[in-house]
Amino acid sequence: MNIDKLFKRASEKGITDIQVFLSDKNDLNIDIFEGKVDSYVIADTSSIIIKGIYNKKMGTYVTEVLEDDIIDEIIDTIIASAKEIDSLDDAIIYEGDKEYKELTDIYNDNLFNLDVKKKIETLQKMDKYLHEYDKRVSVVETMYSENTNNVILKNTKGLDLKNKANSAYMGGQVIVKDDKDQRVGFDVLISNDFSDFDIEKISKEIVDDALASLGAKPVPSDSYEIVFSNGALATLFSAFQNIFSADAVQKNLSLLKGKLDKVVGSDLVTIVDDPFMKKSSRSRSFDDEGVATYYKELIKDGTLKTYLHNLVTAKKDGVKSTGNGFGGNVSAVNLKMESGKSSLDEMIQSMDEGVYITDVQGAHAGANAVSGEFSLQAMGYYVKDGKKARPVALITVAGNFLEMLKDITMVGNDGKMSYYGVTTPSIKVKSMPVSGS
Amino acid sequence: MLLEQNLIEKILDTALETGADFSEVFIERRNASTLQSVSGRLEKVNNSKSFGVGIRVAKDTQSVYAYTNSKNPDDLIQLTKDLSKSFNDDKLTKRQPLMELEVGKKHQVKIKPTDVDLKDKVKLMKRSYKVASEYDEVIKQVMVYLIDNQQEVLIANSEGRFVTETRVRVRLMTQAVAADKGMMQTGGSGDGSGKGYEFFEEMDIEGHAKEAAKVAKTMLYADDCPSGVMPVIINNAFGGVIFHEACGHSLEATSVAKNASVFSGKKGTKIANEIVTAIDDGTIENAWGSANYDDEGYPQRRRVLIKDGILNSYMVDKINARRMNEEPTGSSRRQNYKFSPTSRMSNTFIDNGDSTLEEIIANTKYGLFAKKMGGGSVNPGNGDFNFSVMEGYMVRDGKIAEPVKGASLVGNGAKILHKIDMIANNLKRQRGMCGSVSGSIPADVGQPSVRVQAITVGGKKKGAK
Numbered sequence: 001m002n003i004d005k006l007f008k009r010a011s012e013k014g015i016t017d018i019q020v021f022l023s024d025k026n027d028l029n030i031d032i033f034e035g036k037v038d039s040y041v042i043a044d045t046s047s048i049i050i051k052g053i054y055n056k057k058m059g060t061y062v063t064e065v066l067e068d069d070i071i072d073e074i075i076d077t078i079i080a081s082a083k084e085i086d087s088l089d090d091a092i093i094y095e096g097d098k099e100y101k102e103l104t105d106i107y108n109d110n111l112f113n114l115d116v117k118k119k120i121e122t123l124q125k126m127d128k129y130l131h132e133y134d135k136r137v138s139v140v141e142t143m144y145s146e147n148t149n150n151v152i153l154k155n156t157k158g159l160d161l162k163n164k165a166n167s168a169y170m171g172g173q174v175i176v177k178d179d180k181d182q183r184v185g186f187d188v189l190i191s192n193d194f195s196d197f198d199i200e201k202i203s204k205e206i207v208d209d210a211l212a213s214l215g216a217k218p219v220p221s222d223s224y225e226i227v228f229s230n231g232a233l234a235t236l237f238s239a240f241q242n243i244f245s246a247d248a249v250q251k252n253l254s255l256l257k258g259k260l261d262k263v264v265g266s267d268l269v270t271i272v273d274d275p276f277m278k279k280s281s282r283s284r285s286f287d288d289e290g291v292a293t294y295y296k297e298l299i300k301d302g303t304l305k306t307y308l309h310n311l312v313t314a315k316k317d318g319v320k321s322t323g324n325g326f327g328g329n330v331s332a333v334n335l336k337m338e339s340g341k342s343s344l345d346e347m348i349q350s351m352d353e354g355v356y357i358t359d360v361q362g363a364h365a366g367a368n369a370v371s372g373e374f375s376l377q378a379m380g381y382y383v384k385d386g387k388k389a390r391p392v393a394l395i396t397v398a399g400n401f402l403e404m405l406k407d408i409t410m411v412g413n414d415g416k417m418s419y420y421g422v423t424t425p426s427i428k429v430k431s432m433p434v435s436g437s
Numbered sequence: 438m439l440l441e442q443n444l445i446e447k448i449l450d451t452a453l454e455t456g457a458d459f460s461e462v463f464i465e466r467r468n469a470s471t472l473q474s475v476s477g478r479l480e481k482v483n484n485s486k487s488f489g490v491g492i493r494v495a496k497d498t499q500s501v502y503a504y505t506n507s508k509n510p511d512d513l514i515q516l517t518k519d520l521s522k523s524f525n526d527d528k529l530t531k532r533q534p535l536m537e538l539e540v541g542k543k544h545q546v547k548i549k550p551t552d553v554d555l556k557d558k559v560k561l562m563k564r565s566y567k568v569a570s571e572y573d574e575v576i577k578q579v580m581v582y583l584i585d586n587q588q589e590v591l592i593a594n595s596e597g598r599f600v601t602e603t604r605v606r607v608r609l610m611t612q613a614v615a616a617d618k619g620m621m622q623t624g625g626s627g628d629g630s631g632k633g634y635e636f637f638e639e640m641d642i643e644g645h646a647k648e649a650a651k652v653a654k655t656m657l658y659a660d661d662c663p664s665g666v667m668p669v670i671i672n673n674a675f676g677g678v679i680f681h682e683a684c685g686h687s688l689e690a691t692s693v694a695k696n697a698s699v700f701s702g703k704k705g706t707k708i709a710n711e712i713v714t715a716i717d718d719g720t721i722e723n724a725w726g727s728a729n730y731d732d733e734g735y736p737q738r739r740r741v742l743i744k745d746g747i748l749n750s751y752m753v754d755k756i757n758a759r760r761m762n763e764e765p766t767g768s769s770r771r772q773n774y775k776f777s778p779t780s781r782m783s784n785t786f787i788d789n790g791d792s793t794l795e796e797i798i799a800n801t802k803y804g805l806f807a808k809k810m811g812g813g814s815v816n817p818g819n820g821d822f823n824f825s826v827m828e829g830y831m832v833r834d835g836k837i838a839e840p841v842k843g844a845s846l847v848g849n850g851a852k853i854l855h856k857i858d859m860i861a862n863n864l865k866r867q868r869g870m871c872g873s874v875s876g877s878i879p880a881d882v883g884q885p886s887v888r889v890q891a892i893t894v895g896g897k898k899k900g901a902k
Contacts, residue, residue: 033695040501040523041777044516045489047506062485064506070486081482084555089480139697175697182819218893221664251475252578253614255621328481362814362823366845370614371621375662375845375895377823394821396847396895398664435664435847435895 001048001066006074007156010052013075017093018052019155021288026148028116032123033141035131049288050074051093054082058091060328092311095157097292103276106165106283108192112148119144119194122170126199130174133207136214138182139175144168149281159290167281169419170197176210183393185210187231190417192279209358212381216393218436219382225354226397226434227347229380230426232357234418236374237337239367240401241422244273244298245330246313248369255372255402256304264304265405268340271299273308275323275333282334282421286323293323293333299405308332336423340411347410347428349386355434356381356388357397372401378434395436404429439464439591439601440490442535444510449532449595451517452494456526459500459755461594463491463732465774468551469586472558476578477566479559489774492517496524498760502777533597541602541729544722546633550585550607553634558583561637565611565646572650575657578614579650582627583607585634588773592734600734605633606725606879608868611646615653622659622842624652624827629868629879631723652809652828655840662829662844662896668804669846669892670797670832675810675867677882679889680715680787682815683822683850688742689768690757690780691874699820699851703748709854711746712790719767719783725868726783726880733769733778740766742785743854754780772876779875786883790860794886797859799835805844805894806830806837812869813846820850823895845895853889861886 003020010018024046031039050061052075059078063070082091123142130140146168153161171188185206189197228236248254256264265271275293277283286292289311297305309317310325324330348356357380367374375398381388412426445462452460466488473481490513491504503520505512562581569579584607591601608629615622626648630636671679684700692698700708709715719737721727728737733755740750753761754769757780770781798806806829813824826844830837866883 037499037501037523039777040520042503042516042519043775044505044507044512045775047487060481060483062483064487064489066506077484080555081484084559085479085482087475087478087480139695141695184816184819252616252621328483361816361821362812362825362845366811366813366823366825368623370623373843373897375825375843375897377821377845377847377895394847394849394893396664396823396845396893398843398845398895398897433664433897435893437666437893 002068003154005068006071009071010075013079015052015054015075015078017156018050019093019153021049022152023047024150028146030120030123030144031141032127035124035127037120050078052078053091053093054079056091057082057085089312090315092315093155093157094159094290094311096159096290100161100285100292101276103283103285105278106192106281108166111146111166111168111192111194114194122197122199126172126203129200129203130172130207133203134211136176136178136211137174137207138177140172142172144170147281153286153290155290161286161290163284163286165281165283167192167279170199172203172206174207174210176207176214178214181214183210183213183216188419192281213379213391213393216379216391218395219355219392219434220437221435223431224434225351226429226432227351227354227356228427228429229358230412230414230416230424231418232360233424233427234420234422235360235363236367237424238420238422239363239374240369241332241335242369244308244332246307246309246317247330249307250313250316253370256307259304262304263302264402265299265302266408267302268408268411269299269302269405270297270338272297272336272338273324273332273334274336277334280334280417284333287325288327289321289325291321291323291325296322334421334423336415337425339413339415339425342410342412344412344414344426347412347426348383348388350410350428351383351386354383355392356383360397374399374401395434397432397434399432439466439589440508444513445593446535448492448513448517449593451514452492452521453530453532453595455521455524456528457494457496457521457524458530459495459595461493461592461733463774464591465489466589467586467773470550472562472583474562474566474581477563477570482555487773491774491777492520493777494520494524495756496526498756500756500777504774530595532595535593535599536597539600541600543729544631544727546605548634549605550587550634561609561642564642565609568643568646569611569613569650572647573654575615575617575654576613576650577616580612582610592730592732594734598734600730602729604631604728606631607634607636609637609640609642611649613650613653615657617657620657622653622656624649624656626652629725631725631727655828656842659840659842661898662805662841662894663898664894664896666891666893668801668888668890669894670801670804670806670886670888671810672806672808673861673863673884673886674865675882676807676886677786677867677884678810678813678824678869680884681782681785681871681882682813682824683820683848683853684715685782685785686815686873687820687850688751689782690751690753690761693751694757694760700748706748707746708748708851709743709746710857712860713743713746713854713857714741714788715743715786716741716788717752717782717785721784724784724881731767731769732771733765735765735767735769737783738767740768752780752782754778770875770878772878776875781873781875781878782871782880784866784881786864786866787860787885787887789862789864789885792859792861794861794863797861797886797888798832798837800859801832801888802834804832806832807846815850822850823847841896843897847893847895853892856890857887858890859888
């Protein structure tokens with residue numbers, strides 16, 4: 001689409017300011033099932049998000065149709081929307097910041113250019129390794145996913161910004177079976193550097209975990225000390241990340257309302273948003289509104305330091321945007337809970353009796369981001385006298401997210417970026433109710 | 438037409454040049470609108486227009502997929518060539534000529550979303566806001582969402598299939614937040630349809646708004662749910678999410694064909710109590726999960742999945758049909774052109790039984806009445822599932838007692854089907870969005886009220902009777 005023409009037509013029709021956010025994406029997804037290519041997907045897509053201010057209200061239009069002949073339809077729709085919007089929110093198109101950090105390690109040309117054959121071969125090697133690792137491995141699926149995202153932001157206030165990032169994940173899923181039970185093991189590694197994909201190491205972990213969980217049964221319902229693995233915490237954490245949004249706070253939808261500069265977690269808890277995290281395709285030097293991003297502590301040693309803001313929420317609170325205006329809302333770029341000093345083994349060894357949870361499921365439904373309450377299906381191990389005594393499944397662990405942050409007694413040194421894009425270590429928490437047999 | 442016929446034919450031909458035995462083109466144009474109001478004020482108006490082409494090429498059970506939103510013939514042919522590089526065989530398959538374009542005639546709509554003025558859409562939302570916000574002083578926040586979309590698809594394949602249809606969906610949802618003494622709870626209710634805006638003439642907008650507020654208030658003062666194993670009465674309508682999650686997903690060829698389902702190889706065997714009959718029906722007139730054709734261009738169908746406790750049919754797509762040596766069942770669906778299609782549910786429900794809800798409650802000495810379910814998920818590998826209860830009550834001595842919050846139900850799909858011991862006669866379906874490998878699609882869940890003898894209830898309160 002001819003952007004100059006769009007800007008010109010918008011101005012002629014009475015739109016005071018307009019902004020476009022162009023995104024070009026390339027994707028590659030490969031699934032190997034039982035040694036054969038089961039799914040192979042390549043994609044090449046473009047879209048534009050257009051925001052325009054008319055009568056001090058903001059209208060939005062998203063299009064994958066990029067021909068110039070829809071320019072008038074876009075502008076007319078934006079104007080019609082702006083006329084109906086009666087929200088008291090300000091409509092702001094940003095003039096820009098002085099400086100934007102240059103991010104050099106979020107795009108890796110070698111990853112994009114590496115021959116697809118090599119990617120498929122690596123997956124097949126992983127498939128073979130998983131199959132041969134143990135005879136109880138019955139079904140194997142390995143997967144690789146790569147995406148490149150090139151974005152351009154331009155507006156009539158003179159902003160013209162670019163960001164290009166790519167990332168990939170490689171992982172596997174196995175079903176292991178013995179004569180009594182069958183269990184699933186799954187994990188992925190995320191990076192934009194192909195040499196980071198240590199397939200033997202991850203394969204071992206996937207199968208070892210799945211085998212160890214064979215014969216898992218519920219524990220009796222009771223309160224137990226809990227250790228969450230880094231992956232389990234990531235799932236839980238991602239379900240509650242919206243509590244940091246100033247938009248949620250202002251709408252009375254966040255537990256953190258009125259808690260700025262107050263203690264909201266154990267002093268072991270430090271949570272940051274790191275928009276410059278290396279090898280993350282989410283990393284960005286500017287948000288979708290053109291505001292420069294920066295590293296910030298949300299919770300420092302247990303004390304809430306800031307909410308996340310976009311232009312509108314910042315103006316309401318009389319502060320500066322934190323550069324977290326994404327997707328028309330507020331969100332973190334790379335949310336991270338800082339690692340602590342304890343090893344996972346030390347945390348498990350410190351429990352006389354407890355449950356080590358390796359996976360929680362159903363966070364999209366069983367976790368209420370508004371009330372903070374969660375009750376989630378979990379699996380892992382029953383721990384007795386500091387040792388994993390037996391595998392556990394079909395239990396639920398319930399609690400309140402903020403209470404849990406306060407009850408953290410140990411933090412692991414094993415921070416890991418999850419599939420959900422949040423980075424978390426494992427943690428140990430004071431007693432929580434577990435429902436089982 | 439969404440793309441020139443000769444270009445479609447050229448793509449289908451190019452795809453077969455390296456030895457593939459099947460090629461398919463899926464073209465989609467979509468107009469969508471999402472409106473959000475907060476505290477009665479219209480805050481977001483998101484209009485979107487998408488267009489894209491998905492190309493699928495297969496040989497035996499191996500299939501590859503590409504998508505783009507380019508309309509340019511050179512781009513499309515190049516992408517097809519890149520895709521067909523995955524195959525290398527001298528034995529070539531000849532393409533069947535396309536049949537005459539078949540146009541889907543069922544599920545017609547009267548008022549298209551694109552013909553409705555934004556002002557009139559906003560009026561519908563205000564009606565809902567008014568009732569929910571005035572319900573009680575503890576209601577502090579009300580959000581209303583009005584979503585509509587119109588999807589035009591054209592599907593052509595190398596076996597001559599050539600179909601097109603337009604699918605419309607509309608949905609209005611209200612979420613209420615109740616707060617008091619530092620506690621906060623939410624309640625939601627809404628309805629949707631495969632009709633156009635004429636649906637809102639029949640929808641009880643005020644009733645749903647009131648329901649959302651009522652649930653939020655009830656749950657605000659509810660006690661924590663006790664945990665433990667107990668009988669659970671799962672109410673009708675959205676209660677059907679139990680079957681959807683616990684069993685429906687495991688009956689999809691996606692997991693069955695790969696022996697990754699607990700129901701693999703169980704056709705013709707008893708997998709449920711004999712009082713259970715379950716159906717997946719994509720033909721119900723203008724229903725949320727209905728269509729003329731599935732996303733491979735086969736006519737949608739009614740599938741009896743379980744008949745009197747016996748596994749009768751899986752849901753099967755074209756490629757998995759080859760793996761399973763079965764016929765496709767018209768069950769292949771996808772969110773949009775960005776997804777390769779696979780077997781999915783449409784409108785799925787447990788059929789009516791002989792009891793009444795009153796009888797079921799009267800016959801339950803102690804347990805949980807899950808009046809309104811939230812969402813859930815399942816691990817198809819072993820059938821373990823979980824889902825949350827939005828509105829729950831304890832049942833004591835055959836009567837509904839105090840409300841409880843924070844309950845979740847955990848169990849195993851294969852086992853729970855045998856434990857359904859009472860089924861009421863009040864079948865009702867409800868709208869849902871179902872997420873799986875081929876994306877998020879509209880699907881109805883449904884059931885009459887059912888009782889499960891024993892299921893693990895997760896809650897914050899220590900198990901007590």
